[in-house]
Amino acid sequence: MSVFKAYDIRGTWPDQIDSDLARRIGRAYATFLGRGPIVVGRDMRASAPEIQGAFIDGVRDRGLDVIDAGLCSTPELYFAIGHLGAAGGVNVTASHNPAEYIGFKLCREEARPISADDGIRDIEALATAAEPPAAQAERGGLEQVDVLASYHDHVLRWADLSRPVRLASDAANGMAAHTFPGLLARLPRIEHHGLYYELDGSFPNHEANPLKKANLKDLIALVGETGAEVGAAFDGDADRCCFVDDRGRAVGNDIVTALVARDVLAGEPGAAIVYDLRSSWILPETILAAGGRPVRERVGHSFLKARMREYGAPFGGELSGHYYFRDNWFADNSEIILLSVLKLVTAADRPFSALLDELMPYHSTGEVNFRVEDKQAAIDRLRAHFADGRQDDLDGITIAFGEPGSSGWWWVNLRPSNTEPLLRMNLESDRREIMEQRAAEVIEVLGVEPE
Template identity: 45%
Template structure:
């Protein structure tokens, strides 16, 4: 079984077996090899700890082998470990994961050789061909065509080569893996450093018995916040299910904004390569652009989403990129996103001086943000037109990603907001920011009044 709805803008995700099953995975594997021209060639395959990962990835491999490809199987791997394998081996990559989705889901992320992103057009053609092939591809893995490869040790060595942990002061670090793939990688990555590890939910368990593996939701950060306070830790690292994202909690148990982390790492990278380019998205805090300018770098703004960020990273040879969702991208990691490398940067910066993390981050938290606010609407385009008309003359309008308006109030207090439609749900997503809390609240409320006054659902 395979339904059209599992094919998303950037990857595949859906409930197993309700939306797709092993027969569907086999059809996708065959279609992938056909469309990527991999007959007689190799690609690398990984999977996370989800309960259906073994069966679904094996069925995909069977479909791929049926079309003449050779599969290099990494076994259990975080998504950034799979990106490493693709980059270091210069082969296309396939990762079975549904990231932070519920336990019933599984999915697939794809990349070209060198961990380069695939295009939305490729995924659309993959959808069409897989639907055509469904029911005609054997999901049973043949005896030949699949080779096991080990990549964890090389992945760890590569990370340590980029951000060494030697010579740091002693740190006590809480790590909440959420029963996801950080539990597979973090002990190896932190081995040898002067770090006292307080582990939460490091056991791999795709049923997620403790909390959902989505650090964007505040309730999934509560355990790590409590552990930092209880153990007197210097910080906490909280990973999502496939460990390509990492949230940071300071020594007070307070969540550090991913935009602030982006600014912190951007400055460190610009010290290493003055004048380099940093990529951010449309709803990253203005703090990042300010910090990059102060450090002599250049900022390029992308639409929200890893496909767009990675494309701009390559186009501008950017050294680093960051998104509000705690995706962090590194040129030295083939332009791919890796939560673990971002975490190492934070540990290195913190461990190289004596200040607590809250003081280190103070200079990177200059604006007041609304957070993302969702409103259900019947016609996103019409609502955005209403909002834009109301703000004519109040600020500079930008349509890079939805509607962005930037301006100042009568006292020269900077503000901006972005209003953009969700790719997957009938929502408009609002993010607002300003130097002054009252100004942010006023802008936020003005936009919400307009949005919800025109809502018809």
């Protein structure tokens, strides 16, 4: 399986990605970008220093200057690109993947992502050619820069706490353990109770993937033990944040998007808010009710960021826990969304759970995965079975029956994963029995049990 993915480059070390390939990728990226300087950071994995060093050597081989940001969360890397006016940047990370993985998240100027459709395939061709791009006569320079304090200054622009607040968080031994303590030191109104704030790329406590409920159990217990008003779980490279409320419930990221969108629109009436098509119908309803313009987009950070730039949208969110901010170079940032939520919780006369309850009137399956040999055939079967529904092909297939505000409506989206050999289903209705009945019907049409 190729290490060149839809949104990044990722594989196991050292069998799939070693120093030789990293250097080739560095040369290929530099050739593709064509100018410097390039900011390069890395996460806390055991393989990251070696792979970062080889990648930097490859970039410098092609004559481009490199700014070495050292240990760096992905949001910190995005910030560094914009703040330093760099031509591009790369974080050497495998995000939430297990310890044996390593990879590269690639950007152009202003933290614009490079994906398969607009660069990764070109970089792959250059890196895997029999003769990779040759070294230039004049080698690029190297400068080491620590942007963490400036990054903290930037993120603190979103800090607006009306009163003291008790927060529980889980860094999962990932890069939030590098960035978040410095923010907390400058936010004395936060009483913080933290888990797993030791940088450890072996992830000794649990996977650094907060979308999996099993990885939230320690945080949920901590919320209960401490009486925390908000719980926050970070992923490995700290670009995602998932929430637990004061009652110990895992919160849907689309519901958090709706909550924050309402506040954003209070300050910017009529603005566009971009969201991914898996989100609950409560999200566009909330955006409209707040006087905003809901903009539905296919799944994937490169698509949402591009659409936000097109509309000048101040905010956007994905079901995966990525939240995007116009004033952060349209990039995702876990700490900015956490401060945005804490702002709302401290300003409210009700607990976090009560703020969420009014945004959760509907019933959803959540994302359900199916391992299917022929993905397109499965999508076509669903299309034919529900031929009388409203259908669109923005991402896989979405089929809807009824309208919000009516009784008995439901919708389903079935799409191929961009990162794994799976079909992913999301289904929602205003009535639980319809949600359960239609989910069973979809499973029957697919002819395979969910994973």
